Amino acid sequence: MTVAGDVVLQVEDLHKSFGSTEVLKGIDLSVRRGERIAILGSSGSGKSTLLRCLNVLEMPTRGRLILDGEAVGKPAAGGATRYREAELNRLRARVGMVFQQFNLFPHMTALENVMEGPLSVLGRSRAEARRTAQRHLERVGLGGKADAHPARLSGGQQQRVAIARALAMDPEVLLFDEPTSSLDPELVGEVLGVINDLSEDGRTMLLVTHELGFAYHFATRILFLHEGRILEDGPPEQVLKSPREERTRRFLDRFTAFRF
Amino acid sequence: MGYVWDFFAVARNADILLAGLGQTMLLSVCGIAVGVAIGGVLAAMRLSGRRTLSWPALAFTEFYRNTPPLVHFFWFFYGLPMAFGLTLPPFAAALAALGVQSAAFFAEVFRGGILSVETGQWEAGRALGMGRARLMRRIILPQAARRMAAPFVERSFELVKTTTLAAALAFHETIYSAMVIVTQTYRPLEVYTVVAGLFFVVLFSASQLAEWLEARGRRAGAR
16 A cells, blocks of 8 residues: 555665775765655765665665565675665666656667566567556657657757666656766757656655755755765755755855845 | 780689689588587676686687687697597688688687677666566677678688698698699699689678668668
């Protein structure tokens, strides 16, 4: 049974090190169903790493990950967790991800990109996968580009196909890793518009972004990460307009230094 | 007075030469098949991320890349009977040497092709929940195959030319057949010129075909 408001994803004492550099220094986070969380922080704060740990594209060094009340992986020595591949594949099928670099499959058309997950992971029939893929492409405004290969699409269009590809899996949680950071400024709007439209589905979403204005309007909750820890956690109104921490204020000031 | 060329000496023995060319083609095709099969295993071992698998594969590859192929022909033909009492006929010995040696090269072609696919492609497949085998088959290999095509053809041509070393094992391929004709006609210049011509025609036609196929593949990919 899934009810809006119950905890869908939980991390406890999450640590991640790359070599001797500790990027995440103990993250505790409960994500409730339907929440839209924007994760802010300067580069190197660990925000992308945190997101990538949530679908275990990065293997956490320590800590627990709980999806829908079920712990992922088995505890191992030293607080680490051992993950089996089949278990990770099941988790990732339920936690979608949209990448900064789109990462569309270049040898497939837009439609085939969106069909791939339902077809080869969910075991849907070709006809059904095609039908839902077409519907999702239309949802992101690209119904007419179904037969185009990614090379023929603009960055904004590619990212919208990537969003459709993630949606086609009907994920319980959808992760966006700086989805507009590699786009030309005039293409940012169309992608943010599509993401904003997803709000009406009530789907749980986590978004790493530098678009403060968008985060303010889109998110129900904002996290500010600094040096691998969550420094601030609250509604957009509070975090962006009256932050508790000096670090957060300095970070926000950099974005608002030039106004017109 | 200049040299008087006499290609009739070759023409009269064309059947011997063409039979040899047939054996060269047979050895080449079998050699490529064996090389691709073993090379695929070697590439998989090197890409496995496990030292117990990748190091032996690396040692094997480096050994064969850095030693002369003729030595391997001799080992399989003369060495095996002495070491293990196992006598191979010339074709089998040549095929073994050729297959194993080219496997080292094909392994590098495969590995290079697979590594050339961006990590983002692996991540996108994994993020959809695809397992390793499916990800390889559906996402990585189709992209890697296109990049492997040119070096693969290059390596295959090297292999075809290397089959001539089998003459040293008295295997009746093109060069051996040429030597037979030379001893009968004393016309080495003509005979070997024709041999060069035959190889050129076969390999040049094959390269034209490969280029055409590659161009077709590129068009299909960029559609």
